[in-house]
Amino acid sequence: MLKSLLLRRDLLQPHLPQLIGLCIRSPIHSKSTISRRTFCSEMNDIIELDAAKRLAAETAVDQYVTEDTKVLGIGSGSTIVFVVQRLAERVWKEGTLPELICVPSSFQARQLILDHNLTLGDLDRNYKIDVYIDGADEVDSSLVLIKGGGGCLMQEKIVASCAKTVVIVADYTKRSLRLGEQWCKGIPIEVAPIAHVPVKHKIEELFGGEAQLRIALKKAGPIVTDNGNFLLDWRFVAKREYDWDEVNKAISMIPGVLETGLFVNMAHKCYFGMANGTLKVQSK
Ligand SMILES: O=C(CO)[C@H](O)[C@H](O)COP(=O)(O)O
Numbered sequence: 001m002l003k004s005l006l007l008r009r010d011l012l013q014p015h016l017p018q019l020i021g022l023c024i025r026s027p028i029h030s031k032s033t034i035s036r037r038t039f040c041s042e043m044n045d046i047i048e049l050d051a052a053k054r055l056a057a058e059t060a061v062d063q064y065v066t067e068d069t070k071v072l073g074i075g076s077g078s079t080i081v082f083v084v085q086r087l088a089e090r091v092w093k094e095g096t097l098p099e100l101i102c103v104p105s106s107f108q109a110r111q112l113i114l115d116h117n118l119t120l121g122d123l124d125r126n127y128k129i130d131v132y133i134d135g136a137d138e139v140d141s142s143l144v145l146i147k148g149g150g151g152c153l154m155q156e157k158i159v160a161s162c163a164k165t166v167v168i169v170a171d172y173t174k175r176s177l178r179l180g181e182q183w184c185k186g187i188p189i190e191v192a193p194i195a196h197v198p199v200k201h202k203i204e205e206l207f208g209g210e211a212q213l214r215i216a217l218k219k220a221g222p223i224v225t226d227n228g229n230f231l232l233d234w235r236f237v238a239k240r241e242y243d244w245d246e247v248n249k250a251i252s253m254i255p256g257v258l259e260t261g262l263f264v265n266m267a268h269k270c271y272f273g274m275a276n277g278t279l280k281v282q283s284k
Pocket residue numbers: 075076077078079080134135136137146147148149150151152153156
């Protein structure tokens with residue numbers, strides 16, 4: 001099992017940092033702290049999740065990006081990498097999308113577009129977007145989304161708001177009946193640096209829970225977004241009934257709040273890649 005996993009270099013390549021972490025604790029290393037079984041099962045989870053993301057991403061591209069699609073919005077995160085790879089295949093190998101312009105929603109998305117030699121657009125010239133494809137951290141049964149786990153929610157929401165159709169691609173770990181069932185890191189909220197303390201207290205007074213400043217892992221101090229702002233992660237009260245449209249509007253009105261990671265009435269369709277290799281589709 002271990003040997004056959006290690007031979008799948010194509011699947012392992014994108015996960016080298018996680019693998020190195022695993023190997024440090026693994027049976028391959030002399031100071032082993034996890035069993036061979038745990039190692040294989042963690043590796044399998046990573047591969048299974050990637051297969052689910054890829055399936056959702058490739059299906060969305062093949063069903064929603066046609067020769068009539070002139071401008072495509074590109075979301076951010078790990079699932080989007082598979083979207084861009086499939087687009088590049090369609091443009092460069094199959095030659096089916098000769099005029100496609102891609103509008104990025106983050107620094108990462110811009111880099112992906114450039115790395116795959118796709119045509120880079122921007123909202124100044126391409127403010128009418130045919131289709132926007134993005135990932136999500138959680139999707140509830142009404143297609144309300146939590147986004148911004150990767151910190152790109154503000155540009156993502158702006159680009160999504162310019163699109164006729166918004167398509168979400170996700171793996172099975174993102175699928176919920178109610179928000180908070182799967183994603184427990186809270187709703188990301190982009191704030192002006194000067195306002196992070198008052199905004200935190202106002203959100204907690206209005207809606208309970210706890211809003212925490214997101215701290216960087218490889219830099220001292222807070223994460224700074226692509227727009228030069230800070231992020232609060234609001235862990236709401238999981239058992240409380242929230243009207244997400246109202247919550248989103250109320251939080252957006254607090255001075256210093258620049259955008260919330262609650263996407264209400266924005267997504268039209270969500271493709272979920274499932275653990276058993278099938279696809280689930282959820283529509284508005
Ligand atoms: O909102 C996002 C980034 O701000 C991402 O779309 C979201 O975090 C999902 O990412 P992934 O595809 O890596 O699970």
